[in-house]
Amino acid sequence: MKKHKPYYIIITTLYFLSIILSMFLPYLHLPKQEGAGDGYSIDYKEAALESNIITDIAKETGIAKNIVYNAAKNIVSGKDRESIEKRLKEQEYYVIDILIEKMDAKVEELTAIGDLKETTFSFFGMIELSTYVIKQLEQDVISACLVIFTLIMTAILSLIAGLKTLLPKGLKAYRVVKAISISIIALSLLGLLSINTISIGPLQVDRFYKSNWDSGFFVIIGINAIIYLLAIAGSLHERFEGLVTWRMILRQKQLILMSLPFIIYAGIFYYGPLTGWVMAFQNYKPALKTEQVWVAWEKFETLFSDTDFLLAFRNTVAMSIINLVFSFIFAIGFALLLSEVVNIKGKKFVQTVSYLPHFLSWIIVAAIVRNVLSIDGGVINELLIQFNITKHPINFFANAQYFWWIVGFAVVWKETGWNSIIYLASITSISPDLYEAASIDGAGRFRKMLHITLPGIKSTIFVLLIINLGMIMNSGFEAQYQLKNDLIKSTAEVIDTYVLKKSFDLGADWSIGTAAGIFKSVVSILLVSIANHTAKALGEERLY
Secondary structure (H helix, E strand, O other), rough: OOOOHHHHHHHHHHHHHHHHHHHHOOEEEOOOOOOOOOOOOOOHHHHHHHOOHHHHHHHOOOOOOOHHHHHHHHHHOOOHHHHHOOOOOOOOOOHHHHHHHHHHHHHHHHHHOOOOOOOEEHHHHHHHHHHHHHHHHOOOOHHHHHHHHHHHHHHHHHHHHHHHOOOOOOOOHHHHHHHHHHHHHHHHHHHHHHHHHOOOOOOOOOEEEHHHHOOOHHHHHHHHHHHHHHHHHHHHHHHHHHOOHHHHHOOOHHHHHHHHHHHHHHHHHHHHHHHHHHHEEOOOOOOOOOOOOEOOOOHHHHHHHHHHHHHHEEEEHHHHOOOOOOOHHHHHHHHHHHHOOOOOHHHHHEEEEEEEEHHOOHHHHHHHHHOOOOOOOOOOHHHEEEEEOOOOOOOHHHOOOHHHHHHHHHHHHHHHHHHHHHHHHHOOOOOOHHHHHHHOOOOHHHHHHHHHHHHOHHHHHHHHHHHEEEEEEEEOOOOHHHHHHHHHHHOOOHHHHHHHHHHHHHOOOHHHHHHHHHHHHHHHHHHHHHHHHHHHHHHOOOOO
């Protein structure tokens, strides 16, 4: 028997066990509803409000959906017609009659269906409940569909993976196992949140708490986490079998022990804080040590419907692209020019001077930028007037259209010298014989840079490009925070300053800030993965 065979046997057993648990244990349940007996009483008015009636009426009348929804909400809450009309334009008053008629008909229709008779749902029972939500209640269809998709795909993926591991094919099989395990863990978490979401509203379950979630999905997550770790162990064992032995490890025990503090540091300070991500799915209150209210997708819905966040997202991406393009062009160009300097003392002096701005605080840099662009005696304005480009000084910090470029050029001035270090190091590794051969063939300096230096540092450029693409969502914080003002808020606000404002200034909603942070991280991971796979497809250097 091959040494890796036991891993596959254990993994296969666990996969089939997860199918049995998901299919035959009634592990999903909803929280008890006060005064409703064994089942659930449905708030039919709430169900009608959350159904597709609002969307249909908005399309028919041409009135904005949020206006129709607010009018419907006021009708449900029992407000008189006069109060509702105050929030509408005179030409929109007729929508009230349409809403009353259609919502009454919907409530009558739902009342005839009746209440739910049970609170515990097995695998198929939860699919039935989700189907009920889609067909009858017509509310939160996306989350109900996600529940069905999660349940079915979790079982199918476990079955496929279980069958596949019966026929192991080396490291490729381990890769498949790891990918499927991560997918099932993600699906299980998605299922938990989706069940949370479809239970709030017409079922009159105000909010989910942690204690309302039964152990079923957590068991599936736990099993697949073990499978993932076993697959990693198996692939490492197979990959390094014969190359890495216990004797070799013991010989290098000093180096391993020296690396342990850094591993522990990374675990505590890099991965430990990720547990805080749960706040994005809660209405987090620091004063409540236990039983935080779980609100599923509510914070993300709030985030993506917030105009300020969408502006901050736009500004972040725009400034990141400007910084990325300019930083690459200037750093590579500066490295190429500096590598051509023959005078060693002059070269070292220029290098030292170019590095110095990197070590300046952004507070100092922001002050320099403000002075340079000042209306009163600013160097730029003085030059513009001197050369008759403008008749009057420009107030750069009162005009939103300039801000992205101000930050872009400030970053270039501050970081070009520092960013060029790695390119200069890469240039020094190019064989001098290539330059000598080019000189014999009659190539000048420009030809040498174009056909020898640039191709020689291509791998470095690709690796740094992949890394920097992952930083697209991090356009900076200090520069924007120091240079922005209320006049240019529309282009100066970035995600990091938005998070600061939401988390500490306006009501201290930490959950919104966490949701924005998760969004940034997910986008960054996707960008790095796409860039890395693209580089691999093109046959270029990549990160992994």
